[in-house]
Amino acid sequence: DFRDRLDTHVTRWVNPTIGALKAYPVPDSTGLLKLDAMENPFVWPEAMQREWAELMSATHVNRYPHPDAPDVKAGIAEVFDVPEGVDILLGNGSDELIQLIAMAVNGKGRTIMAPEPSFVMYQMVARYLSMEYVGLPLTDTFEIDIEQTLRRIEAEDPAVIFLAQPNNPTGNLWGDEKLRRILESARGLVVIDEAYTAFTEADYLDWLSDFPNLLVMRTFSKVGLAGLRLGMLFGHAAWIEQINKCRLPYNINSLTQATAAFALKHFSVFENQTQELVRQRRQLSAQLAELPGLTVFPSEANFILVRTQPGQADLLHAGLKDRGILIKKLHGSHPSLEDCLRVNVSSADENRQLLDALTELCAE
Ligand code: PMP
Numbered sequence: 332d333f334r335d336r337l338d339t340h341v342t343r344w345v346n347p348t349i350g351a352l353k354a355y356p357v358p359d360s361t362g363l364l365k366l367d368a369m370e371n372p373f374v375w376p377e378a379m380q381r382e383w384a385e386l387m388s389a390t391h392v393n394r395y396p397h398p399d400a401p402d403v404k405a406g407i408a409e410v411f412d413v414p415e416g417v418d419i420l421l422g423n424g425s426d427e428l429i430q431l432i433a434m435a436v437n438g439k440g441r442t443i444m445a446p447e448p449s450f451v452m453y454q455m456v457a458r459y460l461s462m463e464y465v466g467l468p469l470t471d472t473f474e475i476d477i478e479q480t481l482r483r484i485e486a487e488d489p490a491v492i493f494l495a496q497p498n499n500p501t502g503n504l505w506g507d508e509k510l511r512r513i514l515e516s517a518r519g520l521v522v523i524d525e526a527y528t529a530f531t532e533a534d535y536l537d538w539l540s541d542f543p544n545l546l547v548m549r550t551f552s553k554v555g556l557a558g559l560r561l562g563m564l565f566g567h568a569a570w571i572e573q574i575n576k577c578r579l580p581y582n583i584n585s586l587t588q589a590t591a592a593f594a595l596k597h598f599s600v601f602e603n604q605t606q607e608l609v610r611q612r613r614q615l616s617a618q619l620a621e622l623p624g625l626t627v628f629p630s631e632a633n634f635i636l637v638r639t640q641p642g643q644a645d646l647l648h649a650g651l652k653d654r655g656i657l658i659k660k661l662h663g664s665h666p667s668l669e670d671c672l673r674v675n676v677s678s679a680d681e682n683r684q685l686l687d688a689l690t691e692l693c694a695e
Contacts, residue, residue: 348458355455363657366675366685369499369527369634371555373604373678379597386593387586396585403588406595407563411549417539418571421583425526425550425562429493430456432522432546432564434577436490437462444489446475448500448665450524453493465489469667473501473628477509481516491520496535497527500661500673502630504533514542520570522546527632529554529605530612536565546570553633554601556594559587608633612676618686619674622693633676636661644670650692656685 342350358367375383404419413419422428433443433456443457447466457464465487467480484492492513497504514521521544523535528549535547546566551559561583564571583591594601616635620627626638639647644662651658659673674685 346461348461352455352458355452358657360657363652363655364681364684365657366677366681367657367659367673368557369553369632369675370557371553371601371604371608371633372675372681373555373607375597375600379600383590383593386589390585390589392585394585395581396583396588398581400583400588400591402592403561403583403595406592410595410598411536413565414536414539416567417536417565418568420564420566420571420575420578422562422564422578423582424552424560425524425548425564426452427582428548428562428564429453429522429524430459431574431577432491432520433457433460433462435574436520438490441490442487443491443493444484444487445493446495446498446505448473448661448668449493450495450499450526451664462490463487469501471667473498473503473667475505475509475513477512480509481512484513484517489517489519491522492517493522493524495524495526496533497531497631499526499632500634500636500659500668500671502628502632502634502636504531504631510535514538514545517544520544520546522548524548526550527553529602530609530633531631533631539566543567551591551594554605556591556601559590559594561587561591605633607678608676611679611682614679615674615676615682615686618682619689622686622689624693625689630676634659634673635676637672637674639670639672641670644672647689647692648672650695651685651688654688654691656688658685 400421403421407413407419422431429452437460440463442463442465443453444465444467445453446469454464467483470476494505525547528534539545539547546564549563551561612630616627619625619635619637624640628636644660648658648660661668661671661673
């Protein structure tokens with residue numbers, strides 16, 4: 332019947348690599364306190380919200396957006412002190428930028444490399460594009476083993492290495508000396524993914540003048556604009572020009588462009604919110620560490636990695652869900668993340684709710 336014929340077509344024609352993949356999982360969070368996706372819990376001050384609503388009502392969507400979003404780029408250059416001579420490419424989230432970089436360097440046998448565990452999109456994108464993917468194992472404390480890594484780089488000659496700094500889901504920084512040695516030995520591109528730069532001191536825009544194989548990537552998502560879907564790639568014009576060719580026209584829509592330019596004019600609002608989250612991170616880390624059976628890993632981001640007693644991670648995850656709280660289950664996603672969970676750092680009130688629920692569950 333029709334169903335069988337449909338299945339036959341799909342099985343015959345879908346690329347086997349795609350057929351074997353699972354789509355990026357986003358759990359249903361309806362009615363739950365969302366502490367799973369590194370969002371900023373704070374909304375805008377009322378006056379700002381009103382001003383934005385007016386701007387939106389004056390923004391027309393009958394025509395295509397500006398193809399290059401110059402207002403947004405000018406705002407970014409100013410707010411983030413982007414050095415002279417550094418070009419900017421915008422993406423529909425940094426997810427899209429990861430894909431564009433990979434498309435631009437793709438070719439027979441070309442390899443993407445990334446520490447493991449790290450952000451899953453690096454390896455997902457490699458699969459989408461039928462590229463080779465090599466994961467670099469980390470030490471027990473999720474550090475880069477530099478000698479082993481340099482040997483792997485030498486052997487595999489990756490087209491691009493993605494280094495999230497700080498890393499997701501582990502929360503740690505790699506250390507500048509290791510980054511420098513990787514940049515010096517890699518013959519391909521190295522992308523420092525600063526998705527969580529707002530929560531740490533690390534900042535690599537200045538390194539662009541030293542390394543012709545470096546790109547720096549950032550996002551508006553973690554600072555409070557996840558719904559906007561806007562990522563930024565910084566690099567030399569020679570690279571940005573090539574990667575830009577893979578970008579679909581008008582990838583940054585009119586509403587996003589207008590909102591981003593507006594948000595950049597009010598950026599101190601977001602800086603204050605992220606600073607509050609950094610204060611909350613210190614407190615939440617200390618409080619989590621006091622709960623029986625939890626090991627807390629140090630974090631430079633807006634989330635915290637914890638390890639439960641053996642076999643407890645699924646129970647805690649489910650117990651929290653029963654109490655209306657959604658966190659990220661990492662247990663089962665990678666061998667080194669056994670018994671691991673990841674929680675967002677949120678407002679004092681939401682952190683309290685998480686701690687109260689965990690205190691109950693850990694006492695059971
Ligand atoms: N890089 C890292 C390290 C991340 O953790 C994430 C989000 N989880 C992203 C990139 C993607 O961010 P976005 O597409 O929202 O900009």
